Amino acid sequence: MRASLDQEWVGAAPINLVVNAIYERTTRHYGDRGVRYVHMEVGHLGQNIYLQCISLGLACVVVGAFYDEEVKRIVGGAGEPLYVIPVAVPAEPWKL
Numbered sequence: 001m002r003a004s005l006d007q008e009w010v011g012a013a014p015i016n017l018v019v020n021a022i023y024e025r026t027t028r029h030y031g032d033r034g035v036r037y038v039h040m041e042v043g044h045l046g047q048n049i050y051l052q053c054i055s056l057g058l059a060c061v062v063v064g065a066f067y068d069e070e071v072k073r074i075v076g077g078a079g080e081p082l083y084v085i086p087v088a089v090p091a092e093p094w095k096l
């Protein structure tokens with residue numbers, strides 16, 4: 001939560017999914033344009049997480065505001081963090 005500018009939903013969620021991008025895996029095939037493809041793919045991934053959450057009665061929000069170096073230190077692993085996605089049971093059930 002502190003690494004994401006004290007956004008309280010990050011602290012409250014039982015899990016936070018962190019999406020890291022390893023740009024080189026894509027730019028090695030597509031050159032500089034691969035950076036664009038990585039961002040498109042992360043958007044698709046985020047959308048799929050929203051859809052899955054809705055279907056399971058869960059709630060999530062993509063978080064882009066965070067300190068990169070802090071998230072890297074906490075999560076470790078390779079690449080650049082692009083999304084932190086808190087997932088939780090909503091305070092009130094969805095009414096669709």
Ligand SMILES: Cc1cc2nc3c(=O)[nH]c(=O)nc-3n(C[C@H](O)[C@H](O)[C@H](O)COP(=O)(O)O)c2cc1C
Nearest residue numbers: 004005007009043046061062063064065066082083
């Ligand atoms: C790239 C990106 C970054 C975002 N970062 C944050 C964030 O740091 N904190 C947050 O609460 N919501 C964040 N959001 C979510 C938006 O604030 C908003 O909830 C979401 O886009 C849905 O908006 P709508 O309900 O008006 O359609 C982000 C959304 C996107 C697409």
